[in-house]
Amino acid sequence: MQSNGGRTTKLKESVASFLQSGLDVVFPWSCLLCHSTADRVTNAAGGSAFCQTCRNALSPELPYTCDRCGAEVGPFVTTDNGCVHCRGKPIRFDSLSCLGMYDESLRHAILSAKWSFSTVMLESLTDLLTDNRGAQLRDFDPEIIIPIPQGWAARLTRRFNSAAIVAAALSRSLKVKSDLHVLRRSRNTRPQKRVSIQQRFENQKDGFRIRDAHMIAGKRVLLVDDVVTTGATCSEAARLLKANGATACRVAVLARVLNPS
Numbered sequence: 532m533q534s535n536g537g538r539t540t541k542l543k544e545s546v547a548s549f550l551q552s553g554l555d556v557v558f559p560w561s562c563l564l565c566h567s568t569a570d571r572v573t574n575a576a577g578g579s580a581f582c583q584t585c586r587n588a589l590s591p592e593l594p595y596t597c598d599r600c601g602a603e604v605g606p607f608v609t610t611d612n613g614c615v616h617c618r619g620k621p622i623r624f625d626s627l628s629c630l631g632m633y634d635e636s637l638r639h640a641i642l643s644a645k646w647s648f649s650t651v652m653l654e655s656l657t658d659l660l661t662d663n664r665g666a667q668l669r670d671f672d673p674e675i676i677i678p679i680p681q682g683w684a685a686r687l688t689r690r691f692n693s694a695a696i697v698a699a700a701l702s703r704s705l706k707v708k709s710d711l712h713v714l715r716r717s718r719n720t721r722p723q724k725r726v727s728i729q730q731r732f733e734n735q736k737d738g739f740r741i742r743d744a745h746m747i748a749g750k751r752v753l754l755v756d757d758v759v760t761t762g763a764t765c766s767e768a769a770r771l772l773k774a775n776g777a778t779a780c781r782v783a784v785l786a787r788v789l790n791p792s
């Protein structure tokens with residue numbers, strides 16, 4: 532026998548599907564990146580903002596990556612102690628998952644997403660991250676998801692908080708709660724882009740503070756940002772999270788910049 536709840540859900544789905552088909556006739560779908568109307572993708576999250584061709588370009592196979600920093604490495608490289616991109620650097624998070632390297636396709640998509648008028652592109656990029664790196668993220672078994680808080684310059688200039696949107700989308704797909712308030716900025720660090728690569732770890736020192744440490748005590752934390760360059764910002768956040776009781780910290784980002792300048 533079907534419960535009332537089950538019948539109501541089916542009715543809602545039928546109405547939503549009917550309305551969607553009506554909308555599709557009036558406003559035909561097109562890929563937000565290349566504007567193609569072909570190759571529409573329906574996935575677990577509903578529908579992607581990108582066509583299949585763009586999705587393929589944005590999520591290339593990454594058969595060999597450094598688990599410590601997420602960098603793509605060659606097939607015969609040992610990464611037990613990190614790779615050429617992270618070895619010797621004072622990285623305090625345990626591991627990093629990314630959708631891909633910050634190459635032409637991903638860079639274009641992320642910049643378009645950050646400057647668009649809606650959060651749809653960032654959410655679809657995050658769905659791609661879950662589709663492609665879901666096993667890594669689930670294996671880590673996070674108990675709380677925490678986005679890197681925005682610095683003052685980003686708050687003044689950006690339409691929205693990219694890291695918080697990626698964290699919320701990951702929270703929905705991984706079914707793990709996200710929290711925007713535990714990790715706070717403690718002082719106005721200079722924007723990382725205005726600091727030399729060598730000084731970026733020093734620039735982030737004591738750049739965060741923790742509120743309500745009981746939220747992270749004894750927990751495995753998935754720390755989220757949109758893009759990671761040297762890893763200095765995430766490293767300082769991870770150091771503080773662990774100093775306040777977090778037992779492990781994996782970073783999840785959309786893209787990893789190699790050879791930053």
Ligand SMILES: [Zn+2]
Nearest residue numbers: 562565582585
């Ligand atoms: Zn496309």
Ligand SMILES: [Zn+2]
Nearest residue numbers: 597600614617
């Ligand atoms: Zn590495």
